[in-house]
Amino acid sequence: MNAAEIRSYIREVPDFPRPGVSFKDITPLIEDGSAFHAAVDLLARATDDLDYERILSAEARGFVFGTALAYRSRKGLILARKPNKLPRETVAATYQLEYGEDALHIHADSVTPGTRVLVVDDLLATGGTARAMCQLVENAGGKVAGVAVLIELAFLNGRKTLEPYHVVSILSYDAGE
Numbered sequence: 395m396n397a398a399e400i401r402s403y404i405r406e407v408p409d410f411p412r413p414g415v416s417f418k419d420i421t422p423l424i425e426d427g428s429a430f431h432a433a434v435d436l437l438a439r440a441t442d443d444l445d446y447e448r449i450l451s452a453e454a455r456g457f458v459f460g461t462a463l464a465y466r467s468r469k470g471l472i473l474a475r476k477p478n479k480l481p482r483e484t485v486a487a488t489y490q491l492e493y494g495e496d497a498l499h500i501h502a503d504s505v506t507p508g509t510r511v512l513v514v515d516d517l518l519a520t521g522g523t524a525r526a527m528c529q530l531v532e533n534a535g536g537k538v539a540g541v542a543v544l545i546e547l548a549f550l551n552g553r554k555t556l557e558p559y560h561v562v563s564i565l566s567y568d569a570g571e
């Protein structure tokens with residue numbers, strides 16, 4: 395299954411969660427075994443040449459692709475979670491939402507100095523979430539090997555927000571798509 399076929403499994407939901415937003419719903423994709431498998435394979439192939447030891451992904455949708463890619467590439471998986479979810483000492487990074495601020499945490503010992511980490515998410519929009527994950531890696535002394543997403547909303551310029559990190563995406567959407 396190629397990228398165009400995989401794309402046909404993503405449902406666009408207009409005006410969710412608020413007017414003007416075209417929500418990219420990945421649930422039909424991950425509910426289809428062949429499409430989900432093909433999507434993870436494409437992500438794996440697109441990141442095969444990157445040198446990394448661990449994957450970092452954020453709850454909730456990020457876990458779906460981060461976990462699958464970690465399993466397939468036999469790499470360790472680090473969970474980035476919302477505040478007060480992880481039981482031991484954490485490092486945190488804050489990021490901007492439309493209204494106010496949110497934070498992601500990882501356990502302080504998940505990234506040792508020099509660890510090379512691939513940041514994985516289902517979707518890149520403004521880039522705030524992925525940037526916070528890159529900051530988490532660097533705050534803990536690690537190195538960002540790249541950022542890999544299945545879907546990129548190119549018109550929101552997340553890539554620019556993520557400079558100078560290497561960004562890999564499988565499906566790119568323009569405004570109005």
Ligand SMILES: O=P(O)(O)OC[C@H]1O[C@H](OP(=O)(O)OP(=O)(O)O)[C@H](O)[C@@H]1O
Pocket residue numbers: 452453454455456515516517518519520521522523524552
């Ligand atoms: O590039 P950004 O503008 O930061 O947006 C991208 C993020 O938005 C979605 O997560 P969301 O915060 O909706 O959480 P969820 O995965 O729990 O649904 C998506 O899974 C990305 O993590």
Ligand SMILES: Nc1ncnc2[nH]cnc12
Pocket residue numbers: 415416417418419517519547
């Ligand atoms: N348009 C969108 N669709 C799905 N998830 C998103 N996260 C941020 N923007 C999104």
